[in-house]
Amino acid sequence: AQSVAQPEDQVNVAEGNPLTVKCTYSVSGNPYLFWYVQYPNRGLQFLLKYITGDNLVKGSYGFEAEFNKSQTSFHLKKPSALVSDSALYFCAVREGYSSASKIIFGSGTRLSIRP
Amino acid sequence: GAVVSQHPSWVICKSGTSVKIECRSLDFQATTMFWYRQFPKQSLMLMATSNEGSKATYEQGVEKDKFLINHASLTLSTLTVTSAHPEDSSFYICSPTGGTEAFFGQGTRLTVV
Numbered sequence: 001a002q003s004v005a006q007p008e009d010q011v012n013v014a015e016g017n018p019l020t021v022k023c024t025y026s027v028s029g030n031p032y033l034f035w036y037v038q039y040p041n042r043g044l045q046f047l048l049k050y051i052t053g054d055n056l057v058k059g060s061y062g063f064e065a066e067f068n069k070s071q072t073s074f075h076l077k078k079p080s081a082l083v084s085d086s087a088l089y090f091c092a093v094r095e096g097y098s099s100a101s102k103i104i105f106g107s108g109t110r111l112s113i114r115p
Numbered sequence: 116g117a118v119v120s121q122h123p124s125w126v127i128c129k130s131g132t133s134v135k136i137e138c139r140s141l142d143f144q145a146t147t148m149f150w151y152r153q154f155p156k157q158s159l160m161l162m163a164t165s166n167e168g169s170k171a172t173y174e175q176g177v178e179k180d181k182f183l184i185n186h187a188s189l190t191l192s193t194l195t196v197t198s199a200h201p202e203d204s205s206f207y208i209c210s211p212t213g214g215t216e217a218f219f220g221q222g223t224r225l226t227v228v
Binding site: 034036041042043044045046049090094099100102103105106107108 | 119121124125145146147149156157158159161164166206208210212213214216217218219220221222224
């Protein structure tokens with residue numbers, strides 16, 4: 001069965017510093033990995049995805065993620081954090097390639113950026 | 116990205132009444148619709164999956180008679196919480212998909228009093 005783990009409940013970073021939000025995955029086949037961000041009382045916004053190709057994936061708002069097959073990780077990164085990046089971040093894995101494939105979410109990591 | 120409209124964004128209802136939540140994909144056809152429930156400070160829990168014109172498939176532990184899902188067209192799905200109780204209070208999110216990427220509604224905060 002597919003699973004995703006986000007080991008950190010909360011990450012605190014000073015504005016302007018680089019940030020990393022960790023994610024590891026477990027899949028039986030090819031991984032289809034995603035990062036989403038959620039602001040209070042809102043739905044999820046898509047940040048980026050890895051399907052195939054380059055291990056470094058660039059997404060919205062300056063975020064990027066690195067797919068590491070040997071470590072089964074897909075950590076989210078940003079070179080310089082903004083206070084507005086403070087939100088709840090979810091890593092997710094999709095069980096297959098079709099639109100009917102379920103998405104399994106990690107437990108979420110709350111990112112807090114202090115001025 | 117795709118535009119998803121979920122209504123209402125919040126609703127307060129009395130115990131025993133029913134509440135209908137609508138989810139529309141405005142600029143794409145959603146062959147599959149996922150409905151999630153999210154408790155405070157927790158992740159999204161998949162409730163059910165529906166395909167247009169077919170009956171929904173519910174996850175284990177989700178009562179199909181309580182959470183009625185209708186996916187009558189490729190652009191509209193509804194979730195009806197029947198005979199709502201306070202424990203049904205939660206944040207409900209729809210996710211229509213038409214490809215490899217999933218899109219999400221803005222969520223509905225349901226409070227049952």
